[in-house]
Amino acid sequence: MKRLHWPSRLPIDPYILLLLGTVGVAALLPARGTGADLASGASTAAIAFLFFLYGARLSTREALDGLKHWRLHVTVLACTFVLFPVLGLAARGLVPVFLTDPLYQGLLFLTLVPSTIQSSIAFTSIARGNVPAAICAGSFSSLVGIVVTPLLAATLLGSSGGGFSAGSMVRIVLQLLVPFVAGQLLRRWIGGFVARHRKVLGLVDRGSILLVVYTAFSEGMVQGIWQQVSPARLGGLLAVEAVLLAVMLLLTWYGAKALRFGREDRIAIQFAGSKKSLAAGLPMASVLFGAQASLAVLPLMLFHQMQLMVCAVIAKRRSHDPVDAAPEEVTVPDRAGRSRTGAGTGTRSG
Secondary structure (H helix, E strand, O other): OOOOOHHHOOOOOHHHHHHHHHHHHHHHOOOOHHHHHHHHHHHHHHHHHHHHHHHHHOOHHHHHHHHHHHHHHHHHHHHHHHHHHHHHHHHHHHOOOOOOHHHHHHHHHHOOOOOOOHHHHHHHHHOOOOHHHHHHHHHHHHHHHHHHHHHHHHHHOHHHOOOOOHHHHHHHHHHHHHHHHHHHHHHHHHHHHHHHOHHHHHHHHHHHHHHHHHHHHHHHHHHOHHHHOOHHHHHHHHHHHHHHHHHHHHHHHHHHHHOOOOHHHHHHHHHHHOOOOHHHHHHHHHHHHHHHHHHHHHHHHHHHHHHHHHHHHHHHHHOOOOHHHOOOEEEEEOOOOOEEEEEOOOOOOO
């Protein structure tokens, strides 16, 4: 789990460096033959265990209490699963001038995955926003994404999504949803253990993602996919993603204002509604795209790093907002989960 003070000290997430290093290892030493089969099997098991841990961590009571702030969560879900996909579809007009078709498919997939949890909470806390809302919004987005992301991919990507088919839907259910539900069902007995060993299990989280990245990029190297990408195309992809992120940051901030949310809620909406989860997107891409997964996840990896760097700057600046000089009405859930309204003070809720 990321420390809350990292954005002021390091502009690049160290985990991104590990991801890039993993890509480099896959390029130099891709898994082949029996090694590829072993890596694929280990990756599948790691993905299932990853979502089992997600289920074991999510408190059902907290999720139900968070539903009482439903306007905020509906807004975040609409940004994540409606506005983002609409912008992704609009980007189709950039093919083939800025993007190749495979890169566009990866960009469109990026717009379909759920929001982040850890970084949304961290940035909201730094910016003195509604932290409990960010926790619930990120959790709800991840939970909804297990079902909605594959359905959106089936509708919008269709046969172009690599190996996407009805069988892919079944694999998504077996690899992601079933372990998640199992984690929820067993949370009564293992929830305490998971909470006590959060740091160690966090390493398992990240190690699982690194294994997925290695497997996907190894398969891409063996298939010769990287010969399709040129530096000019990568530059075009970065430019498109920069515009996408800027548009979503503006829409979430000023759209939340138009919907009459207070400052603390607007911060939570901006950070939860403008970001995409690498941890959730990579496992889904490995199932949906098969051998094409390396190109499919490239836009997501680049966007993930971009959003962290930009949101780190925004969060730091928001932390210095003179909120006391212009108090505004904010909706803050109390300990019982009921909403109460009061003047914004610049302090975190909860």
